[in-house]
Amino acid sequence: MGDAFGGQTHDNPGRILPAHPKRPGADGKPECPVHPHPDPPVSLRRKDKLMASLVNDLIEAGIHFGQHRSNWNPKMGPYIYGVRNKIHIIDIRETIKGLLLAKRFIQKTVAEGQDVVFVGTKRQARSSIEKYAIECGMPYVTERWLGGTLTNFRTIRERLKRLEELEHLVESGEIETYSMKMTSQLLREKRKITRNLQGIRNMSKLPGAVIAIDVKREINSLLEARRLGIPTICLIDTDGNPDLVDIPIPGNDDSMRSIDVIVRELVEAVKTGKTGRTVTEKTDAPETDDAAPRRRSSRSQFRARDDVTSTPPVSPAPPVSPASPKTPPTSAPAPTVEVPGKSTGSAKSDTPEVVASPVSGSGESTS
Secondary structure (H helix, E strand, O other), X not given: OOOOOOOOOOOOOOOOOOOOOOEEOOOOOEEOOOOOOOOOOHHHHHHHHHHHHHHHHHHHOOOOEEEEOOOOOHHHHHHEEEEEOOEEEEOHHXXXXXXXXXXXXXXXXXXXXXXXXXXXXXXXXHHHHHHHHHHHOOOEEOOOOOOOOOOOHHHHHHHHHHHHHHHHHHHHOHHHHOOHHHHHHHHHHHHHHHHHHOOOOOOOOOOOEEEXXXXXXXXXXXXXXXXXXOOEEEEEOOOOOHHHOOEEEEOOOOOHHHHHHHHHHHHHHHHHHHHOOXXXXXXXXXXXXXXXOOOOOHHHHHXXXXXXXXXXXXXXXXXXXXXXXXXXXXXXXXXXXXXXXXXXXXXXXXXXXXXXXXXXXXXXXEO
16 A cells, blocks of 8 residues: 555654554453553444445555646645656545535435435446446436536436337337338437446436536536536546535546446435435325315405495384284375365375365265
8 A cells, every 4th residue: 555655654654553552461362551452332333344445446446546647636635645657646545535525415416305316427447337327227428418418307308208209109000001211210219329328327317416526527517517506516536626525535547346336336225215215105195075164365354354444334223013903004185175166186095085075064074
């Protein structure tokens, strides 16, 4: 390990310190005279073994080898350990730190019910991305990144619907009714859509995070994710810009083995998040016939009170006398007018009118 990093020096912060001299204790076990301490618990020892195994896998995969020193980005200075044979050596501690942070974030994101999309269009990353993404059931892109895959997601969904229509034509045999030229055009369109959008076919909503390989190669996907506020995780070499990524994992992005190890660890975090994912299904309550009366809203009640207060007060009705048998109304008798020799031409009534005769004082009834 020391040869790979160009030797260790006293002023080098990454030097390997010598172990403390040990002597046998009272129970026969070696004991540190400077820092005596009991044996660590089993869980801690298991975690240390896993971490040591991960470090060995990363070093054997050559993840600490960067680009030529003349082809580097100065912003990657904090992640570079040193130079050997004019090649930058990446600090393995920064790689482990970024990988653990990315795994913790992915596990939390997936546990909340969101998906992550893997993006790796370079030849070294295609096989690993497709293999592990299908294994964990997450969307992926291994062909050309179509512009607007995230920012114009509605159009991408329409193209996927078009793919379903073309597949229905082929499965039902209806495509045989078309001419040879039209059949060739439809099949070519189907192959093109399948090649570009097969990985994100089941992605019905925007992802919760974007995992990319090589920040320079996947610059379009990272810019779209940043524009939409989607967190990004990227395996970045010494020639990349770490400012374009939210969680950078410094490492060799040209080695198939190093890419395989990184993607494998991230997929393990996805699986762990899926086990802790809680899916809440909303079920509609069954409707019953004896439903409770509809409650009026406070606004309608307020309006009803306003209508009541705005109407003018009505005077009370006069008291009603006790019920009595109804009698037909009778008109008042017409006034008697004394006209010599003639009866009056006033309104007729049911009662006979009595007219005084000028000759005799007795009255005669006239009909």
